[in-house]
Amino acid sequence: MNSPRLLSLVLALGATVALNAKLVTKPVAYEHAGTKLEGWLAYDDEKVKPGAKAAGVLVIPEWWGLTEYPKSRAEQLAKMGYVAFAADMYGAGVVTDDPKRAGELAGQFYGKPLMAERARAGLDQLVATGLVDGARVAAIGYCFGGSTVQALAYTGAPLAGVVSFHGGLIPVPAEAAAKTKAKILVCHGAADGFITAEELAGFTKAMNEGKFDYQFISYAGAVHAFTNPKADEIAKLRGLPIAYHKVADKRSWGHMKQFFKEVLGDTK
């Protein structure tokens, strides 16, 4: 048998395995500082066996709360072999599509230790599944969640890396340079009007001065929420300057994959 044929056979076998793979998804109840939370766990039980100590990824939602969107990202990550946990920041079942309400909900966290603490509760929950190698855990977040993973990293949380997708760039605390363990990838919409030139300059200055290990990527034409396929619908409904950008979504997901390969190693 020549090698191209053999390769086709292997590819066909691979496809069969993929079809047989069982994606486990389930809500997970937990609690933080008196608030009852409910996150969303996803993994592929063909790839992740009990005691396997796979790589884990924490997913922090946009300011809308734990909607279908972050759950779908957790499932995508699970298909790639990660144990993914979409955290709940607000409280079991608390979601909204009203920007005013979302602003109030997210507003509880900005500039406060609670932002990192609540995210940390999600991280601990992910590790408590027993499926994850504690040295191979990363966190990603969208918009508000992008800010949150930055805040979590700055506390020195045991993370190999964080990825912020169209996240607000929050001030870097003075002690963060000494504490931070995570490598940082920021995926930024070049036309994102929510992030000011001052915030961008402040972030870059703090990163360079603090000698953080970071990568900052700007995607042409992308505005706020560029990775969320529902962004156009929400924009229309709510009159917000947000939009899905398919090309930037694909590029940033690819950049996240390369980053994970570096900081988490290979998955099965």
Add this chain to the structure above:
Amino acid sequence: MNSPRLLSLVLALGATVALNAKLVTKPVAYEHAGTKLEGWLAYDDEKVKPGAKAAGVLVIPEWWGLTEYPKSRAEQLAKMGYVAFAADMYGAGVVTDDPKRAGELAGQFYGKPLMAERARAGLDQLVATGLVDGARVAAIGYCFGGSTVQALAYTGAPLAGVVSFHGGLIPVPAEAAAKTKAKILVCHGAADGFITAEELAGFTKAMNEGKFDYQFISYAGAVHAFTNPKADEIAKLRGLPIAYHKVADKRSWGHMKQFFKEVLGDTK
């Protein structure tokens, strides 16, 4: 035979193929505007057959001229299945390790149509090999070469994409937005003192206003020449603020690969 064993066998076969692959490298004489030039062609003749119409990559050197470094990049690209051509900008055999002389040589091109024209002669030479699909050609460049691939793209040259590694950000001509066909990837050292904040701001503004398809990536801790393993040696010899940055080199090469996959498609 179970699939992991089958996969090992295929991988072993793959390794054999790779060992048997023959890298063709050769100098190619050409001429532009009365200057005799000599570029460097590289391809893998197991992957690239006459009439195969493979994807091509033009490589524009640093201001040192066509030294071993751009040739080694052409060879790396050839191993990946591309037909690579490291262009000569200065004239056959004209290389230097003296920054003063390099500045004079590169100075002939900055701000002048000759920069794109001389690079275009190299691009034409690559296409003239007959090995390349003219719709699947990209250009990469280092430092001076990074500026040059920008200049070449802005003339509307038939390129699917350009990648600038630690290139100076040259002014974007007014007519470039309408002419440019190439998607643009800029790989920038976040600590590169040769590129001013004004140049960065001007580039971003021009890209956004002109609705260019670009991606701009900053790599923490990387200074000028961060991809060149010889940079430290040159820095010591010549007292220049340049340095090799292994991590940023690897990351940017990975980002280039993803970019090429998007703009050039798969290689064999």
